[in-house]
């Protein structure tokens with residue numbers, strides 16, 4: 001009896017002590033949040049929803065029902081060229097100040113922001129981008145990879161890809177001809193996704209998927225990963241809600257599919273290399289080179305190759321397909337711009353089937369159209385950097401130790417940079433027009449800018465030029481022109497078109 005009451009009293013004391021510790025930890029955490037508020041609250045920003053959650057309720061609400069969170073950032077523009085967002089003890093800054101954009105993005109000194117990029121290492125516990133080119137934060141680790149990858153994106157190498165760009169775009173034209181003949185609506189986003197995935201698989205990894213003919217789990221897996229990525233980065237508690245377990249498993253499964261595919265393609269390529277077979281100097285060969293050159297690769301080396309496989313498989317595809325779809329959407333809405341672009345294509349390409357590298361340089365107006373598309377619809381919305389030391393942005397003192405977000409969607413839609421910003425006007429990018437000053441960066445800027453920019457724009461031009469050369473198209477009435485934020489921005493409607501053959505050979 002005495003022993004049990006002693007045990008009971010000990011347990012009660014332990015419980016009280018534990019409770020006491022919890023209260024102390026909680027108060028300590030509150031004080032820390034208060035300290036962060038005091039450190040950064042002089043930077044303007046929208047009113048916080050609450051002391052703890054900061055602005056996150058507003059952000060989560062903005063994303064409900066397919067809302068675009070970037071519209072909230074655009075609204076916050078009224079707080080000035082640098083504004084603050086809080087979430088628990090985190091504080092992030094957003095800026096559209098051109099000078100700060102130039103200073104920070106153009107310098108290798110500012111590393112990619114740790115909160116978002118570290119989080120992309122995995123998705124709900126399944127390794128995803130790992131330490132690949134997009135997510136590598138350490139400068140040395142990134143630079144080593146980038147140097148090895150560069151040759152696969154040199155202009156000489158890219159010229160050699162014109163054959164694949166033409167062939168794959170030609171398969172799309174066959175598919176569109178079939179749809180035109182059958183008077184069937186085309187879901188352009190879906191078809192363009194197939195094309196860009198075919199191109200990256202062929203060009204980067206030497207694999208023919210032929211997605212316009214064959215079905216494949218990859219497009220869905222990529223979409224699932226990207227959607228999962230947005231949820232994972234923006235909602236830290238999502239995975240702990242039992243209601244979301246099924247979805248979380250789907251995302252992990254999609255991620256695993258991409259990585260096991262990568263493992264298979266890499267091992268086939270390595271076997272070919274070991275047999276002394278001639279292999280292309282493509283992205284896959286370079287990925288293998290970025291890992292250890294030793295005979296015995298560690299498990300981490302293998303995982304690292306898969307990080308870059310996933311990086312290129314995803315980065316090299318979605319963004320271009322979405323750009324092309326938005327471009328078709330805007331041309332469908334602006335007949336006069338469409339006619340001008342068609343005329344240029346007729347003048348430069350005529351009835352040729354094979355578009356050459358030099359032809360691309362002459363398609364000046366088409367380039368303007370593609371640039372303007374990315375101004376209003378930057379398919380990869382932005383980038384962020386850690387600012388470790390104190391600095392001043394537009395007269396506001398920024399204490400070091402904070403992440404700064406650069407949002408192309410916001411700066412591309414600001415009246416102060418682009419007059420009447422929602423008007424689709426390719427002449428903003430006329431060769432004689434003044435160049436936007438650090439307020440237009442759909443491919444980011446500086447050392448960490450997009451490695452695939454030229455690749456993407458060559459591919460986009462070949463596809464668009466052939467489409468304009470061969471078909472007249474109109475948008476199916478009644479569809480929305482809204483944007484869907486699915487990790488990358490894409491047209492919500494899928495861009496449904498009816499097509500008819502152009503009599504281009506008689507032009």
Ligand code: HEM
Nearest residue numbers: 133134315316319320380383442443444448450451452456
């Ligand atoms: C319209 C098409 C594309 C757009 C708008 C786009 C946009 C971007 C942006 C904004 C970044 C910076 C990301 C960040 O800082 O988090 C980036 C990085 C990157 N992109 Fe692209 N991209 C496109 C196409 C491509 C293609 C086709 C490839 C490959 C074939 C590619 C490969 C990469 C790589 C490897 C990086 C990381 C570069 C580094 O940090 O060294 N991208 N891209």
